[in-house]
Amino acid sequence: MTREHGKVGAIAKGVRRPESKLGPSLELYGHVDLLLAKGRGELDVVAQVQRVPGYRIEGDVERMAHAALIAELAERVCEDRHPLDGVYELVVLSLAELSRETEPRRASAWFLMSALDLLGYAPQLMNCAMCERPLAAAPAPFSAEAGGFLCEKCALPSMPAVPLATIKVLRLMAAGDLATYRRLKLDPALMGSLEGVLQTQLEHHLDRRLKSLTFLNSMTNSLSPSGERVRVRGKEE
Numbered sequence: 001m002t003r004e005h006g007k008v009g010a011i012a013k014g015v016r017r018p019e020s021k022l023g024p025s026l027e028l029y030g031h032v033d034l035l036l037a038k039g040r041g042e043l044d045v046v047a048q049v050q051r052v053p054g055y056r057i058e059g060d061v062e063r064m065a066h067a068a069l070i071a072e073l074a075e076r077v078c079e080d081r082h083p084l085d086g087v088y089e090l091v092v093l094s095l096a097e098l099s100r101e102t103e104p105r106r107a108s109a110w111f112l113m114s115a116l117d118l119l120g121y122a123p124q125l126m127n128c129a130m131c132e133r134p135l136a137a138a139p140a141p142f143s144a145e146a147g148g149f150l151c152e153k154c155a156l157p158s159m160p161a162v163p164l165a166t167i168k169v170l171r172l173m174a175a176g177d178l179a180t181y182r183r184l185k186l187d188p189a190l191m192g193s194l195e196g197v198l199q200t201q202l203e204h205h206l207d208r209r210l211k212s213l214t215f216l217n218s219m220t221n222s223l224s225p226s227g228e229r230v231r232v233r234g235k236e237e
């Protein structure tokens with residue numbers, strides 16, 4: 001993923017050899033300054049590489065799994081050699097946030113909201129997604145098909161309500177208030193509920209499931225049974 005050229009395929013020759021000058025700087029999800037040469041085929045060739053000082057993700061299994069989600073989504077929405085406004089910046093910011101955040105799930109949820117916003121899929125959080133009436137300060141069901149939360153009149157009785165606390169955190173995220181978000185106390189149930197809304201919304205707009213998301217959720221559920229993601233509404237295998 002490059003700033004000026006979008007997604008670019010490149011090979012680093014001899015990178016596994018111990019004397020390779022490229023190897024030490026090229027790690028998964030690393031932030032690098034890169035000089036590419038035109039290759040003979042589709043792929044460019046890495047001529048020089050230097051790590052940009054700052055975050056490191058490699059070596060931490062849980063962070064790597066969240067980084068895989070960031071990378072997979074960026075990969076999915078970008079075309080080869082066509083930069084998409086804001087995607088590079090969002091990826092760099094999200095990976096940096098992921099490395100500094102003590103709870104990787106928080107950084108990942110922030111990334112999902114930002115990505116939804118960037119792609120034009122941000123959920124409606126203030127008004128009913130069907131009738132546009134302002135939402136009451138109360139739990140409300142979420143519908144990815146409708147594109148947001150539903151008021152009492154539009155909701156079906158069978159739809160589970162999302163807690164008001166979750167809706168409030170989502171509003172704060174949508175406002176882009178990262179400083180306040182970092183200070184919020186998010187218990188596992190609230191975290192799971194946030195992830196439920198954001199993931200349901202994202203997957204509704206993607207034609208294929210994200211492999212990294214399936215893996216992340218199975219990992220989260222096996223790590224902390226109490227932190228299980230709350231399904232809001234939508235497809236589940």
Ligand SMILES: [Zn+2]
Pocket residue numbers: 128129130131132133150151152153154155
């Ligand atoms: Zn309504």
